[in-house]
Amino acid sequence: MSSTVGRFTASIFSPTQETTLALASLNFDFSLFKVQAPDEYLTLGSCLSEERRNLAEAGSHHVTAQPMASESQEIAKSVTATLGPDSPALKSVLGDKLGIDGTSIWAAATSGNEALCVQLLACMLARFWSPQEAISIWAExxxxxxxxxxxxxxxxxYSELAAMNTILSREQLxxxxxSARAWLRTADKCKMKEQTQLRLIIDNLDATVSPSSGTYESVVEAWISSMKVVDNLVEGIPQSIHEVAxxxxxxxxxxxxxxxxxQAGPHEIQQRDPLMRQGGLLTVGLDSSPTSSQGVSWALPLAKLRYYGNPVVVRRSFDLHNQHVSFEQLALVILGGLAKVWPEDDGDRxxxxxxxxxKLWNWMQKISFVDHPNQIAVKPLWAKHLAYAASKFLTLDKEPRQSAVRLMEFGLRRCSGxxxxxxxxxxxxxxxLGFSKMENFLSVMKHDTEAQIQYIRDFISRSRLPLMRSKQMLIIWRTKMGSSSYxxxxxxxxxxxxxxxRWCGQSSLSSEQKKTEDIVLDMEGWAVFPFISTVTTGKSLRISTPDHGPADKFCRIFASHISRQDVSSVWEVDFQLLFxxxxxxxxxLYERQTRGMTNLAAPKEGMNPMGATVDLEDVLDLLDKEPSRxxxxxxxxxxxxxxxxxxxxxxxxxxxxATISLESVKARMDSSSWYKTLKSRSTKIHMDIVFQKHHFIPNEIAFACLAMLExxxxxxxxxxxxxxxxxxxxxxxxLSNSLVLDPYNFSDxxxxxxxxxxxxxxxVSLLIPPPEPIVRKPTDDEWNLIxxxxxxxxxxLDLFGKASLQLVLTEYRVPYVTQHRGVRDSQTFFQEATISVYDGATWVGDVDIIKELFRDFTPRISRVPVECPHGALNSAGEQMFSTTSTTNSSKWRKKRKNKRPNPTEGPASRIRTIExxxxxxxxxxxxxxxxxxxNWIARLATAAMSSQLGYTTTILPENHCDKDCFSDLGFMTNAFGQDGAVIIL
Incomplete structure (x- = not known):
């Protein structure tokens, strides 16, 4: 392998051969000939589909192609092993479009060493720049x-003259x-550990890539200097670098x-790459900048980014923003962003x-819905997914934890918005969830009064209130919901x-004393009850005392703050609710009354100790306890x-x-169209309740979400x-699930x-069906086959074993455009594609599967319930199935009044077989x-084709009926035997 890389660089610096992309793709027309790929690339070639090999060797990729370093063989093997020969994806409608995309690499490998060198540049530009920017750089x-x-x-x-007349369209570029980007995504997953280690180094640097002023000069300089270093490392020659390219x-x-x-080092990092010869040690003498927001940057003036205007100076930073991560890693970034508002007191927020x-998710898992008949018995999805990522984070150590911390700190710095x-x-x-509010926190413990009292006492002891005010405070609680018993x-x-x-009624003294170490005193004769004021709005408390007036300790505690009305035995105290x-x-807090009644008002300004905000530690302690009902x-x-x-x-x-671009976290989520649509469809209930599982989320929203995050x-x-x-x-x-699984399994x-x-x-290619799919017409000379x-x-039996479905692209491809910005290259297209039905190698027709399976206004396909249909028919033998997407299973339970007809008589003989x-x-x-x-492919193909031809179609479950209902001719005729019906068995 090292010899191949060495030959690449030897060809670059040979005086008789050029070193730039122009030489690789302009000094010769590579569509005119093909060379044998180096041995190292044969494994990759064997992993490519026939369609991709043909495209690479004879198509546009061969014209514009060049190559990749020597990891292709190992990556190809790794991905093939992961997919496995029995993967359902390999048997779906995608065919040759499945698998790794090494088209550009194979095209380069079959185009010569110069082409392979420029493929390295293609990967380098795809790594750093967005698609629009990279295409513009290539054009320049x-x-x-x-x-x-x-x-x-x-x-x-001659080769130079041919190159000068070569036309490379932006579409080819x-x-x-x-293709280079697709390869990078696949290879990054296979080399995740090594990539993570390398990114940890690069992200802490503060450097600029190739400061040359022109786009052409800057890119070529970075490309050549990088290949010099790599070539020497592969040959086992140690290298020391002071620039980041x-x-x-x-x-x-x-x-x-x-x-x-x-970097605050030195640090030795051993990666033990078998492609590196012994002695190929890289010394990085660049300055580190852990606190720098710039990192590794590269600025280029792009003259061909827009149709009109001066060159656009684009600056990119090589940081996490241009990295793709898993959803679990995105969750860590989100947790970091959420941590922005958390206190830093403990130093490890x-x-x-x-x-x-x-803890929150574990606590929510224990919540019972027995006493909540009107509450949907679901758990918040956001808590589940964030908790999963958080739990994994807490178990990590060493390098994995360092990588996770890096993601969270990135979220902390960049993604709080x-x-x-x-x-x-x-x-x-x-x-x-509001538990930092005292009233909510205490209410959650409403069935544990002792816990409420103890928490308030602990809270007051920490609040350091003035002594005089603390003497005027009492904890007040209700003993029964809706009762006046305080x-x-x-x-x-x-x-x-x-x-x-504490005080309670005489009848409760004994039981109350058993629950607490407090001195329990008699409050008999006192009545404390809510009172609706006729003078002022709102609820108040009125305390009624015995005729002899307040004489015990409970009364004396109010001695300086009560007054006696002349006309009754009501003693009045003014209460101010603190929290x-x-x-x-x-x-x-009780004070002298002012309005002739006890007023329980909202806290006055300045009276709320510590803002009555529950400490974070107390919330965490709450989550360790059993939740109340x-x-x-x-x-x-x-x-x-x-x-x-x-x-x-x-x-x-x-x-x-599937991966997510961290570019997507730059902007606010609520500004995206998919979010706005999702929110509009879940107006009165929170969206994670409405869309509790992935199959409840409409596909059009899911596709828009995926496009944004990808x-x-x-x-x-x-x-x-x-x-x-x-x-x-x-x-x-x-793809929609309905294209790759048995049609019986979907109701929408x-x-x-x-x-x-x-x-x-x-x-981004948005695959849409043609408006009028074409189906082969029957011909007169096929009479002997019917x-x-x-x-x-x-x-x-399966009589359609040769049936297959194939996704085929048409030439209809138009940009998705909602506004005109003058940018040359669109990034999203509507791509027309047909689902073609084949019988072996013979084309049968094209079908719009989704349209036929889920017709909105004139549904033709119904699905029989999985429940076995014994005795489902009434005496008239009328059809028990609607033409909606599902059938009312209760109709199966109706008892038949007549026996099943003789299979050889009457309407039973009308059912025909489609072979x-x-x-x-x-x-x-x-x-x-x-x-x-x-045969789910045949079931899907025949059901969709039958509906598209206008026939009423019923799909029976795959599982056999133990009582042989579906093989009973009389039963089947009575159930489905109307003229023109098609039964998919």
Missing amino acids: IVESRKQEMSEKNAGFE AEWDS ALIGISSWHLYPDMVVY LTTICTYYK FLSTEEGPITLEQQL RWATPLPDPATKNYY GDMKSCGMA HVYEYMVAPPNTLCAVGVIGEIYSTLAE TGDQDLDPNMLNDVMGMACGDSIY RRGIFRALGNVGKPG THSKWNGKEN NWHELLDKPSEPVVVITKG
């Missing part, structure tokens, strides 16, 4: 090289760049030399916030006796942006290996995506499936059974 390089060659006075070779190249080419890094979310709203960032109080207790011990006191809730438990009554609902995190988590929960900047309107059946972006193809079009692969087009024999009741596609396309008027048992 091609133009500059042509200009450079045209200025030669003499001595042109875009396809090439797209080489590190960008190493990251892009997935080569990992052992390093000595002088990242650990504290993770501990909180872990991601979940912000117009009111500002999500506050600590909102994250604590009890009282002192919040602080008596200075003389050091005892706490808490009188429906549960609170702290009140009525806890949901006192939880403050979180902002919808936090709920949306749960929706994102549900979307990604079934998308294996790219970081493509904000698509879900209302424009109603016809989208799939989306291809980077190294991922996302929600749910998305991800496969590794792409459709060979740059940017029998339409009577059905004999056999259901355990091939010819018989379905030229169907008789009688009801028919399509025998496709156990």
Whole structure:
């Protein structure tokens, strides 16, 4: 392998060969010939689909291609092993579009060493720049090289003349760049550990890539200097660098030399890459800047980014923003952003916030809904997904933890605005679900009065109130909901006796004393009850005393603050509520009455000790206890942006290996179209309650969300995506579940499936069906292939074993445009694609599967309940199935009044068998059974085709009936035997 890389660089610096992209793609027309790929690339070639190999060797990639470093063999093996030969994705409609995209690498490997060198540059640009920027850079390089060659006075070779007349369209450059990006995404996953280590080094640097003023000069300088360093390292020659381009190249080419890094060091890092010869040690002498917000940057004046105007100077930083991460890693970034408002007292708020979310989810899992008949028995999705990431973080150590901390600190610095709203960032109080408010905190403990009293006493002892005021305070709580029975207790011990006191009725003295160490006194004769004032609005407290007046200790405690009315035995005390809730438990300050009644008003300004805010530690302690049955009554609902995190988590929960661009966290989530649409559809209930699982989330919203998170900047309107059946972006193809699973399993079009692969087009491809799919017409010469024999009741056969579905792109491809910005390259396209049905190698027709399975106004497909249909028919034998997407299973339970008819008599003999596609396309008027048992592709293809042809179609469950209902001719005829019906068995 090292010899191959060495040959690359030897060709670069040979005096008879050029060193730039212009030489690789302009000095010769590579579409005119093909060379044998180096041995190291044969494994990659064997992993590519036939379609990608043909495209690489003869298509546009071959014209514009060059190569990659030597990791391709190992990465190809790794990905192939991960996919596995039995992966459902490999058998789906995607066919040759599945698998790793090494098209540009293979094209380069079959184009010569010069081409391989420039593929390294393609990966380098794709690593650092956005697609629009990279394409513009390529366009400038091609133009500059042509200009450079045209200025030669003499001595042109034929290859140079051919190169000067070569036309490389932006579309070709875009396809090439797209393939390079897809490869990087796949390779990064396979080399995650090594990439993480390298990124930890690069992200702490403060340096600029190639400060040359011109785009062409800057890029070529960075490219050549990087390859010099890598070539020497591969040959085992130690290198010392003081500029950062080489590190960008190493990251892009997935080569990992052992390093000595002088960042508050030196630090030795051993990566043990087998492709590095012994002695190939890289010494990094660049300055570190842990606190710098700039990091590694690169600025270029892009003259071809827009159609009109001066060159746009674009500056990019090589930081986490241009990295793709898993949803779990995104959750860590979000946790870091949420931690922005958390206190820094303990010095480790990242650990504290993770501990909180872990405890919160565990606590929520214990909440019972037995006493909440009107409460939807669901748990918040956002809490689940954040808790999962937080729990993993708390278990990490050494390098994995360092990487996780880096993600969270990135969120802390850059992403606190991601979940912000117009009111500002999500506050600590909102994250604590209102439990930092004293009244909510105490109410959660309403069924544990002793815990409430103890907490108030602890709180008051910490608040350091003035002594005189503390003597005027009492803890007040209700003993029964809706009752006027109150009890009282002192919040602080008596200075003389050091005892706490509480009062209750004489009948409760004994039981109360058993619960507490307080001195329990008799409050018999006192009546404390709510009173609606006729003078002032609001509720008050009135205390009624015996005729002899206040004489005991409970009365004497009010001695200086009570007055006696002349006309009654009512003693009045003015109460000021400091905190808490009188429906549960609170702290009140009593004063001399002023209005002839006891007034329990809101706290006066300045009277609220410590703002009556519950300490974070107390909230964490609360989460260690069993939640009360009525806890949901006192939880403050979180902002919808936090709920949306749960929706994102549900979307990604079934998308294996899908990644997210951290560019997407730069902007506020609530400004994105997918979020606005989601919020509008969940107006009165929080969105994570409405969309509790991924299959409840409409696909048009899910596709828009995926496009935004995959790219970081493509904000698509879900209302424009109603016809989208799939989306291809980077190294991922996302398809509606209804295209890749048995049609019986879906009652609506929600749910998305991800496969590794792409459709060979740059940017985001929104796959839409043609408006009028074409189906092959029956011909007269096929009469000998059509029998339409009577059905004999056999259901355990598959007569459509050669049926297949293939995704085929048409030439219709238009940009997704909502505004005109003058940018040359669109990044999102509507790409028309057909789902073609094949019988072996013979084309049968194209079908719009989603439209036929889920017709809105004229549904033709119904699904029989999984429940076995014994005795489902009434005496008239009328059809028990509606033409909606599901059937009312209760109708199956109706008892039949007549026996089943003789299978050989009457209407039973009308059912015919469909044994091939010819018989379905030229169907008789009688009801028919399509025998496709156990073959979900055939069941999907025949059901969609039948509906598209206008036939009423019923899909039976895959599982057999133990009582043989579905093989009973009479039963089947009575159930489905109307003229023209198609039964998919």
